[in-house]
Amino acid sequence: MKKLVFIICLFASHLSFSQQTCSCSQNFDFALQKIKDNYAGWGDKITPKNQAEYDKLTQEVRLSAEKITDERECYFQLKKWFDFFKDGHLFISPITPYAVEELPAVIANRASKIPQLAFNEISFTQYLKENESKLQTVEGIWESDDKAYKVGILKDKNNPKKFVGFILADRNPSWKAGKAKFEMVQIAPQKYITNYYYADFSGEKNFTREIKNFLVIENIYKFNKVFPIPKEEVDNEDLLHKIADYRIEKLDAETALVVLPPFTLPNAPEFVQELVKQNEEILKNTPNLIIDIRNNPGGDDAAFTSLLPYISTGSIVRKGGVFRATEENIISIKHELEAIEEYPVYKERLAPKLRRVLQQMEANKGKFVTGLDKEFAVGVTMPNPKKVAFLVNKNTASTAEQFILEAKQSTKTIVFGENTKGLADYIEVRDWGLPCYGWRVAFSLAKSPRLPQKAIDNVGITPDIKISETELDWVEFVKNQLKK
Template sequence: MKSFYTFLFIVIYTASNAQDCNCDSIFYSVKNTVEKNYAGYFDKVNSQTQIEYEVWTKNSIEKLSTIKSDSLCYAETKKWLTFYKDKHIQLKFISPKKTTTAIVKTSKTIEILQLNISEIEFEKYLKSNAKKDKVEGIWENSNYKLAVKKMQPNLFYATVLESKNSNWKAGEVKMVIEKKDSSYNGTFYAGDKDDTSNHPVKVVDNILDFDIIFFENKNSASKVVRNIVEYEIQQDKQAPKLNFINSDLAVFSFPNFYGNSYEQLEFLLKHNKDKLEKTPYWIIDLQDNDGGDYSVGKQLLPYLYTKPIVDYNSKMRITKSNIQLWFDTYLQEYYNNLTKEKQEALNLELKNLLQNHNNEIYDDKPASSILKFDSQMSFPKKVGIVINKNTLSSGELFTMLARQSDKVSVYGENSTGMMDYGNLVTYKTPCKVINLRIPINRQNWLDEGFSVDKEGIKPDVYIDKTTKNWIDYVYSQLKK
């Protein structure tokens, strides 16, 4: 019998020599993209630094002229980018996957399977099938509603019924599951349809656990009904966590502010509301927090609030490619859900931006906004935020907001310093294994002479590196 994955889909490979990985092409593509689109370019290359920049660039070009290897070209181009002293500028090298065949494969195009079935038709199938497998059913989460149906003995398709991801349409197969004995394994098609990954699959009561993504069956006959968000928090190492230590301490841990973190924190706050409102000491652990969407952490602000909070806005470098990539990355789903009239209004707004402010650092919002809440909560009494050298981006931005409260003190060491420029988009280079991410927004606090990137966020209380348990230390300080 042919392997399952051979049966499952056709993979078309493109040899590496079909792309332009000439080092000159890569370097000039990166250089031109940064100069024409990076939000910090005018700050970093100016009358005081122009000569230094030109010499730096000339030296890099001379070195690059002798390089033939993609990886060495990447390394030298990345070194050239250090001139900007911005950790948000990221050159990515995608190493070709190892293969046992004689031909080196570097990229693949995946055929997306199709199954034309409606939700009504599938429900009829479920009702008429008394011996259906436990993975069969309608499974959904905040982004997808899927129909999992047996296609062959021990082979199941998870077909999209509804999707909030504009890349995926009804009738496309999002996941394929193979059963062997009593265990399941599956192939997951990435959101942008450019890759697949294989994972163990299991059904836990009303939850379909696909290892990296979770779904619930709202019509499950299971005696135990689990909350999908709570289940995600338990299984996902990157999810925010809340632990109550002793009777007077609540510890929030945030590895990042990505993915479903907003919904997960929202659940934790609602589920533990009564207990949180009686707990005098809180610790918000942002050690190694590598950013994301700082609105996740902003859900905590009503608890921390003692006075109006200054929230700085940012401005975008307006270019055609920046706006297009920003739209594709952050606005497409929102746009798809608008009425036709609102879509036309947004189209006109973006068109006017380009016509009137092309290549400007622009936004019509004020330099900062003021966050106010109606009242001050009695608990917590004191809050310690813990940061370290690996706290960056939105982790730093949340710290800046939260520390304005009289309840809050920041402990640890200087953060990374990666916040003056943000709102990242990805630009391709002529070489498919190398791409460039740049920030297209500039924070308004720079106009007031303040910078996060130079030294990072400074804590109110430094913790000596010889202190083994920073959480215990902060707890002891809060109780004083």
């Protein structure tokens, strides 16, 4: 459940394994041994019912791996075996991710369907000057916050609610000046649904907000208007409470919005704690609170604890994980304890728990041991917020799902959205270096005490109130529902 990135970096020097001669089959055999001997889900995933299917696949992958010399081919062959387990916490990490390559003709076909406007920066600037009195506020020249893109935005001739954002200078033979980078459809004043096109011309739909001279395509890009000169510019309050990716925003007198960072952020607990501290007055004086954890992949389970006092109506209990006590899992935890000696923040937070688990594991080798529960006690229930809504989607995963399950111990909590990803049954992920290619294999040392009665993997948490895909502004939807 902890930050996997942190764990991988932490253990690289301790658990790496190297040989002068390398082969794909060495990686497979090494990974299989580590998983079979240490993965907490092994006994749940390999059963008499699927044993024959597993044995057949294992034999096929092993025979194929013996013949493979190409790293990329090896990765995708081994991935077939890993996919059998249907556990997103069980995987191989190559140094550089291997993408599934598409044929140039497929990419060219997508490109041909995307609009090409007859403008460059000079001609579009002239157009804007000649039509300035007729322009919508969103029309003009905008520059991305990282200076990577300068785009023009122009209203569609046939649809007054549609706008096209296009690049103003050639970038490569496929991306010429005038090629649409995104298309926006206005759904409310200063709100749009945007289809953004990536380098390979694949599209992604996102919600977009126009805030004075800023255009925020959520989770993708922010643009700053450079021409015509904006009549109104954002101030520091806008930057902190409306434009920042992770923020606490007062939506109206009754409702506040908390947008949390991914819990994989290296300093997520400290970041959220500071965010809560700086916005204490908003949290204490607003009856309805929306916590947006859409697209949150999980990470550090300490990342959200500073919000628990505003959520809870009584003590919230975090159940201890059920650890598989093996020699190599004991080694992993010992190395982690050694490594965090140099990191006071992690040492204070993690060492007591790890030492208790280690003691139990050493006394019960070959068995499963249960870590201690952690109680977040509450003295007095805060009068505000009175309702706490969680906004989730299919990419809300792992520790973010744990956050929801813990928050649902409060009578204030309502979950809105769609089923979450379903990636929280097998936990406490650690990794080992593989013999070849600099790859690492990651797996869970423990499983949730909810199992097997309340499994959520590959199913997810069902929201209390589902939001239809046809609903365009999910935050607005939740805000209105809370008022009811």
